[in-house]
Amino acid sequence: MAALFTLAVLSFLYKDNPIFRLAESLFAGVSLGYFVGITLDQTLKPNLFEPLRTNFNLHWDLVIAGLLGAFLYMRYVPRIGWIARYGLTTYVAYYIGVEFTRKVHGEVLPQMARTILPVRGFDFSGFEAFFASPGMLALCAIVGTYSVLIYFFFSREHNAVTRPIARLGVWFLMVSFGAAFGFTVMGRVALLIGRLNFLIYDWLYPIFGL
Amino acid sequence: MSIVDRLLAIDRRWIFLFVLMAVTIPILLPLGLPVTTTGSTRAAFEYIESLKPGDIVWLSFDYGPSSAPENDPMAEGFLRHCFKKDLRVVVCALYPLGGLSLANSSVAIVAKEFPNKKYGTDYVNLGYKDGAEAVMRRLGENIADAFPTDVHGTPISELPLFEPETVPVERRTIDRVQVKAPGSEVRMGIRTIGQFKVVFTAATGLIGEYWITLVNAQFGTPIIIGPTAVSAPKYYAFINSGQLKGMLGGMKGAAEYEQLLGRKYPELSKFYMETRLFTGTKGMDAQAGIHAVIVLFIFLGNVAFLLARGRERKG
Numbered sequence: 001m002a003a004l005f006t007l008a009v010l011s012f013l014y015k016d017n018p019i020f021r022l023a024e025s026l027f028a029g030v031s032l033g034y035f036v037g038i039t040l041d042q043t044l045k046p047n048l049f050e051p052l053r054t055n056f057n058l059h060w061d062l063v064i065a066g067l068l069g070a071f072l073y074m075r076y077v078p079r080i081g082w083i084a085r086y087g088l089t090t091y092v093a094y095y096i097g098v099e100f101t102r103k104v105h106g107e108v109l110p111q112m113a114r115t116i117l118p119v120r121g122f123d124f125s126g127f128e129a130f131f132a133s134p135g136m137l138a139l140c141a142i143v144g145t146y147s148v149l150i151y152f153f154f155s156r157e158h159n160a161v162t163r164p165i166a167r168l169g170v171w172f173l174m175v176s177f178g179a180a181f182g183f184t185v186m187g188r189v190a191l192l193i194g195r196l197n198f199l200i201y202d203w204l205y206p207i208f209g210l
Numbered sequence: 211m212s213i214v215d216r217l218l219a220i221d222r223r224w225i226f227l228f229v230l231m232a233v234t235i236p237i238l239l240p241l242g243l244p245v246t247t248t249g250s251t252r253a254a255f256e257y258i259e260s261l262k263p264g265d266i267v268w269l270s271f272d273y274g275p276s277s278a279p280e281n282d283p284m285a286e287g288f289l290r291h292c293f294k295k296d297l298r299v300v301v302c303a304l305y306p307l308g309g310l311s312l313a314n315s316s317v318a319i320v321a322k323e324f325p326n327k328k329y330g331t332d333y334v335n336l337g338y339k340d341g342a343e344a345v346m347r348r349l350g351e352n353i354a355d356a357f358p359t360d361v362h363g364t365p366i367s368e369l370p371l372f373e374p375e376t377v378p379v380e381r382r383t384i385d386r387v388q389v390k391a392p393g394s395e396v397r398m399g400i401r402t403i404g405q406f407k408v409v410f411t412a413a414t415g416l417i418g419e420y421w422i423t424l425v426n427a428q429f430g431t432p433i434i435i436g437p438t439a440v441s442a443p444k445y446y447a448f449i450n451s452g453q454l455k456g457m458l459g460g461m462k463g464a465a466e467y468e469q470l471l472g473r474k475y476p477e478l479s480k481f482y483m484e485t486r487l488f489t490g491t492k493g494m495d496a497q498a499g500i501h502a503v504i505v506l507f508i509f510l511g512n513v514a515f516l517l518a519r520g521r522e523r524k525g
Contacts, residue, residue, distance in 0.1 A: 013226045031307065038306050043340040098343060106423020106453075114451040141450070180443045183460065187280065187439030189233070189500050190461040193493045194279020196233050201486060 003203040006195055115145050144172040214521065217514035225507060232503040236495035243498050245491060250449055251466040254434045254456025258288075259474070261407050263296035266371070266400060268409040268431075271301070271316070272342075272417035274308035277438045283464035283490035284436035285412040286316050287471060293324045294475055298371050299333040300406070302357065304345060304417050310338035314361070319487065331370045337361035342417050343424060349403040350429045366398070373399025404429040408455065412436040418445070422453050436463065461497065464490030 008023035048066050051059035071087035074080050119142065123133035130136060147169035150162050158166050204210075261267070269288060273281040292299045301317055303309035317335050327333060336357040339345045348356035353372070359365050367374045374396050403409070409431055411421045418435045426433045432455045435445055439460025448454045458467050468491050472479030482489055 014223060035307060039340075042306070042338060047340070102343075102420070102423045102427075106427040110427070110451040110453055111447055114447075176443070183439045183442050185504065186462065186497065186501075187277075187442075187460050189497060190280045190439060190493060191277070192229075192500075193233055193237070193461070193496045194488060196230075196496075197237055197279070197488050197492070200234070200237055201488075 003199055006199060010195075115141060117142060143168070148172055214514050214517045217510055218518060228503050228507075229500060232499040233496045236499045237492075240492065241495045241498075243495050245462075245465045245469045245494050247466040247469055248459075248463075250446075250454075250457040250459065251463050252456075252470065253449075254458060255291075255467060255470040255474075257408065257432070257434065257455045258291050258295065258297075261295060261297055264298065265407045266298040266300065266405065267292055268403065268406045269299055269301045270409060270411040270413075270417075270421070271303040271309045271313035272305045272411050272413040272415075272421075273312070273438070274305050274414065275312065276307075277414040278312060279488065279493065280438050280461045280464065281412040281414065281436060282312065282316060283461065283488065283493075284458045284467060285312075285410075286320055286487075287464060287467045287490070288410050288412075288434075288436070289316065289320045290323070290478060291467075291471055293320065293327055293332075294471075294478070296332075297407075298331075300336060300371065301333065302336040303338040304342050305414070306338070306340060310361075313338075323481070330364075334366070334369055334371050335361045336366070343420050346403070346420055346424045350425065352401055353403065354398065354401070367396045371400070375399065402429070403431050406431055408432045408434055410434045410436065414438045414441065422448050426453055434458075461490045461493045465494045466490075 005023045005026070008019045009027075011017055012020040048062055052062055052066075068087045068090050071083050072091070073084070074082075074087075075084035117138035119135055119138050121134035121138075122136060123129040147165050149169070151166040151169035151173070153162075258267075269285065269292070271281075271285060289299065289301075301313055303313040313335060317333070321327060321329070321333070329335075337360060339356055345356045354366055357366060360369065366372055375398075376394050377397050379393050379395050400406075403425055409421055409425060411418045411433065413421075413435060414437070418437050418441065421433050422435070425431050433453070434456045435448075435454055436458040437445055437460070439462070442457065442459035442463070445454060445457050445459075449457055458464055468478075468482050468489055472482055482491055
């Protein structure tokens, strides 16, 4: 089944066809059904239904959380859609609070600290050694970070000083995007390799007794 | 039609066919191309090598079947490394769509290769828990709050890996009202994520980032990440800031880790050469082939574009 559905999905590369449509619809439906099942069994049941059922006196506050979640679905009823705003507001506010600390403490501050680097330790023994030396790497990091930040500073128009620095920042950005694109290609190709490896070794080879 | 027009008007299905051939031929006829290692993978490997037998590590399956070709080899390679080093491993899954089944299958595959490893003492599978960030916060306070039982339903206080001990409890009162009866209770020696030597997260999406920005930032636990290649570029910033001990970027990272394992442990080198399982190293030949095809088509496309532009300027 897995092999046939893999071939059905790959058939789209030749032309759109009903077999591909069938596989696509099945995939979407089964994924959604699986996710609904997982949510009911692994999220709602152990975190909401079971605590309320086994010890309501201790877990009565979960009713509020359950109601806030249910409020989100009120937007499908036009007359009482305004109730959904309460659930959405709580949801957004919670995530802002959680993400704010996480982002600042876990990303912004440590990485900002990492851009405060001593520019020393150049190695002039050779071409490769020079560009791999700590001083050169620190210089690249500092120049790259600040030129990109200047590029993204839109509050004032770039002048004769900031314009070339911003242009340098664009070069750094383009190199970064190129590297990210290369990684993306490698990632997508890896998935194709996995699928073809499955088709060959787990499907065709056993059919031919190999 | 000139050759430039043919190149610019080439049917994309020919390109798909070339890509298919570039991937299939190396799978059918392995080339055995060498795999070079990068600093981030070597850092991860050397960190695990620095651990002592009996140290406890956490392995989190934070990916689903959609990225299994990339993440499975790295998770299984890490597990093999831990078993070779006699480290104690706690496994969990935080990805909702298929994370648990991948964790179960990978643990079963590797455990079969190490029959001397005992479930409950050398490794434990805690199963899946929904909530990612909320789970990580609870792990920092008490693992048993987040995972009261393992995947088989056994309370984790009964698993030897968590070093449970029965301690006497004295009667406790508040304002002469008894709040705790005398008796005994089971306390676990391994209670929080902060006691683990490292967390390895094989991740797709944001869950890997949560381990770094929550668990490492708040509890100080070292993190090694095995992201998909699509996510790998953003984690270099975390490596440079010292928030990550190492990274296995995509299938290439998995192949590099397998190379390092093979160099250090010859029996694993033999295993990786003979196994029918899908490994990162096996995928590298096809990666090299397809990258060559992509570079060739980019080159041809640019040549055709420049020739067409030159022709327009002339005429």
